[in-house]
Amino acid sequence: xxxxxxxxxxxxxxxxxxxxxxxxxxxxxxxxxxxxxxxxxxxxxxxxxxxxxxxxxxxxxxxxxxxxxxxxxxxxxxxxxxxxxxxxxxxxxxxxx
Ligand SMILES: [Zn+2]
Numbered sequence: 001x002x003x004x005x006x007x008x009x010x011x012x013x014x015x016x017x018x019x020x021x022x023x024x025x026x027x028x029x030x031x032x033x034x035x036x037x038x039x040x041x042x043x044x045x046x047x048x049x050x051x052x053x054x055x056x057x058x059x060x061x062x063x064x065x066x067x068x069x070x071x072x073x074x075x076x077x078x079x080x081x082x083x084x085x086x087x088x089x090x091x092x093x094x095x096x097x
Contacts, residue, residue: 002075003075004046004076004078005076006046006047006049006077006078007048007049007050007067007070007080008037008038008051009050009052009063009079009081009082010027010034010035010050010051010082011027011030011081013027013055013056014056016057016058018083018084019084019085026084027055028055029084030082030083031053031054033084035053037082038050047071051063
């Protein structure tokens with residue numbers, strides 16, 4: 001893929017905790033994973049941004065706006081939305097091609 005740019009979306013946040021279990025709150029784990037991914041992509045020299053970097057509440061509209069504001073809907077933009085379900089990790093990938 002030419003000129004990849006990545007938007008990492010840490011699922012949930014703020015008043016929306018997502019799933020809970022075994023003392024884990026989904027919003028915290030998605031943020032940790034998203035920060036790790038962000039740092040790895042930066043190390044690889046790939047342009048990357050995040051929808052949230054703190055424990056904040058995002059409405060669905062706000063989340064989409066942040067995704068679109070990052071790199072628009074150009075070719076090569078990859079959106080990774082992190083969610084953790086009870087049975088294990090599940091990642092959603094959305095490609096704009
Ligand atoms: Zn979720």
